Amino acid sequence: MKKFTTKNELQHYLQQQRLKGKSIGFVPTMGALHAGHISLIKSAQQQTDIVVCSIFVNPTQFNDPKDLEKYPRPLIEDIAKLENARCDVLFHPEVHEMYMSGEQWHLDIGALEHKLEGATRPGHYQGVMQVVFKLFDIVQPDKAFFGQKDYQQFLVISKMVELLNLNVQLVMCPIEREADGLAMSSRNIRLSAAERKHALILFNVLEAVKRDFNITDIARLKKHALEQLNNEPQVEPYYFEFVDAHTLEPVNTYSEKAVALVAAMVGSTRLIDNMLM
Ligand code: AMP
Numbered sequence: 001m002k003k004f005t006t007k008n009e010l011q012h013y014l015q016q017q018r019l020k021g022k023s024i025g026f027v028p029t030m031g032a033l034h035a036g037h038i039s040l041i042k043s044a045q046q047q048t049d050i051v052v053c054s055i056f057v058n059p060t061q062f063n064d065p066k067d068l069e070k071y072p073r074p075l076i077e078d079i080a081k082l083e084n085a086r087c088d089v090l091f092h093p094e095v096h097e098m099y100m101s102g103e104q105w106h107l108d109i110g111a112l113e114h115k116l117e118g119a120t121r122p123g124h125y126q127g128v129m130q131v132v133f134k135l136f137d138i139v140q141p142d143k144a145f146f147g148q149k150d151y152q153q154f155l156v157i158s159k160m161v162e163l164l165n166l167n168v169q170l171v172m173c174p175i176e177r178e179a180d181g182l183a184m185s186s187r188n189i190r191l192s193a194a195e196r197k198h199a200l201i202l203f204n205v206l207e208a209v210k211r212d213f214n215i216t217d218i219a220r221l222k223k224h225a226l227e228q229l230n231n232e233p234q235v236e237p238y239y240f241e242f243v244d245a246h247t248l249e250p251v252n253t254y255s256e257k258a259v260a261l262v263a264a265m266v267g268s269t270r271l272i273d274n275m276l277m
Contacts, residue, residue, distance in 0.1 A: 026044070057071050
């Protein structure tokens with residue numbers, strides 16, 4: 001695997017590959033890689049010739065400095081996992097390679113930014129768009145691969161690509177789960193053994209509402225889901241919502257394109273999950 005820490009060296013290498021007629025697939029990550037990330041690499045390998053994975057813990061998308069500081073950064077293990085997955089290229093820049101001091105960014109994407117995750121993490125999606133725009137500009141991928149796990153993030157990035165007319169195809173890949181159903185996340189390693197058990201309520205509630213989605217009133221389903229989340233020890237929900245899969249507007253009656261999204265603190269770890277209904 002080729003490893004680059006500077007934009008210039010990466011761009012030079014990718015330009016050579018493009019001249020050879022190779023298509024470029026891109027998997028942006030913040031590292032602490034797990035099977036969810038590797039599934040994105042595998043999808044990229046099936047659809048493109050050269051797969052670039054980036055590992056960059058992006059400071060501008062964290063609204064809590066403690067969360068940024070605590071974010072796991074096991075680079076040596078990550079490199080081994082990428083080599084094992086036969087990823088072609090790793091880009092892992094330092095913060096100063098990506099940002100000049102005092103740099104500003106704002107893109108108006110309308111209501112999408114402020115719903116759900118955006119409401120509980122102000123500024124988060126501006127930071128996400130800022131870094132993804134920069135990474136797309138450096139890598140110039142033909143296709144970029146993202147997880148359904150960060151459902152709203154996919155819609156936000158799609159909107160940015162549409163508004164700025166960026167020449168990249170976005171691919172959404174399914175959520176990889178642990179054997180018991182917990183969505184894989186880099187944050188899961190922060191859970192204690194007890195919290196890990198309680199965290200399963202997120203998946204269990206999503207499964208239950210999916211089962212009852214077309215037979216029970218949506219307001220009742222939501223109320224019951226929130227009760228179950230609130231009753232689980234060490235779990236404090238931020239939201240549980242049924243929304244339209246494209247607009248994220250609330251869904252109050254049965255719809256074939258609904259998605260249920262949940263975010264909760266489990267102990268001191270913030271987890272999200274979702275399921276298409
Ligand atoms: P992150 O490193 O958390 O920024 O995630 C990098 C990419 O991996 C994003 O596109 C995530 O949606 C995706 N991802 C994270 N967890 C999973 C998972 N459990 N299954 C599939 N994709 C995931």
